Amino acid sequence: SQQGEEDPQALSIQEGENATMNCSYKTSINNLQWYRQNSGRGLVHLILIRSNEREKHSGRLRVTLDTSKKSSSLLITASRAADTASYFCATGDKLIFGTGTRLQVFP
Amino acid sequence: GAVVSQHPSRVICKSGTSVKIECRSLDFQATTMFWYRQFPKQSLMLMATSNEGSKATYEQGVEKDKFLINHASLTLSTLTVTSAHPEDSSFYICSALMTSPGTDTQYFGPGTRLTVL
Numbered sequence: 001s002q003q004g005e006e007d008p009q010a011l012s013i014q015e016g017e018n019a020t021m022n023c024s025y026k027t028s029i030n031n032l033q034w035y036r037q038n039s040g041r042g043l044v045h046l047i048l049i050r051s052n053e054r055e056k057h058s059g060r061l062r063v064t065l066d067t068s069k070k071s072s073s074l075l076i077t078a079s080r081a082a083d084t085a086s087y088f089c090a091t092g093d094k095l096i097f098g099t100g101t102r103l104q105v106f107p
Numbered sequence: 108g109a110v111v112s113q114h115p116s117r118v119i120c121k122s123g124t125s126v127k128i129e130c131r132s133l134d135f136q137a138t139t140m141f142w143y144r145q146f147p148k149q150s151l152m153l154m155a156t157s158n159e160g161s162k163a164t165y166e167q168g169v170e171k172d173k174f175l176i177n178h179a180s181l182t183l184s185t186l187t188v189t190s191a192h193p194e195d196s197s198f199y200i201c202s203a204l205m206t207s208p209g210t211d212t213q214y215f216g217p218g219t220r221l222t223v224l
Contacts, residue, residue: 031210035215040198040220041217041218042113042215042216042218043151043215044215045212045215048210088150093211094156095153095202097143097151097152097153098150100150
């Protein structure tokens with residue numbers, strides 16, 4: 001069974017708005033990673049947050065991690081149409097992926 | 108970032124034939140590679156862990172005789188779908204593990220879309 005679940009499953013927003021995606025996982029972790037996948041393509045690694053970190057930034061991305069709640073969030077600020085993709089969280093050395101959030105950003 | 112390639116990117120085959128998919132790490136050596144499959148609008152499911160010079164480790168429910176994995180060098184792993192059937196049609200993605208002190212990162216290939224007629 002999959003380790004994580006993303007919420008929401010789908011998200012549609014306008015350009016310029018912020019997009020927030022949440023991920024919950026089941027077991028203890030050393031780190032959690034977020035990936036992006038354009039339709040029919042491979043995955044691009046976005047950011048890794050370690051279990052002893054609470055928040056991490058990378059450009060327009062902000063990731064938080066709450067190990068007590070076994071949850072993480074990915075915030076994309078000032079979204080662009082090019083951000084349209086599916087976003088997955090993944091945990092573990094073998095990378096067990098969550099269910100993913102399909103983000104659509106309308107121009 | 109590190110580059111991982113897959114070949115072919117798309118393949119269509121007849122039922123009963125075998126298909127080989129290659130995964131290469133182009134600018135780093137990878138002792139460990141992973142194979143995933145992904146159905147439309149679903150997440151990636153780990154199929155197996157490929158280890159250079161040793162047998163692959165398959166996840167529960169994955170038939171090792173049907174999905175043959177060979178990791179013959181530090182830059183190449185192959186997945187062969189034997190006696191393919193329409194239900195094997197899927198998007199197959201590999202990743203290569205780059206190890207560095209404190210952090211191991213998986214770099215993904217662009218995927219191979221397999222269609223079995």
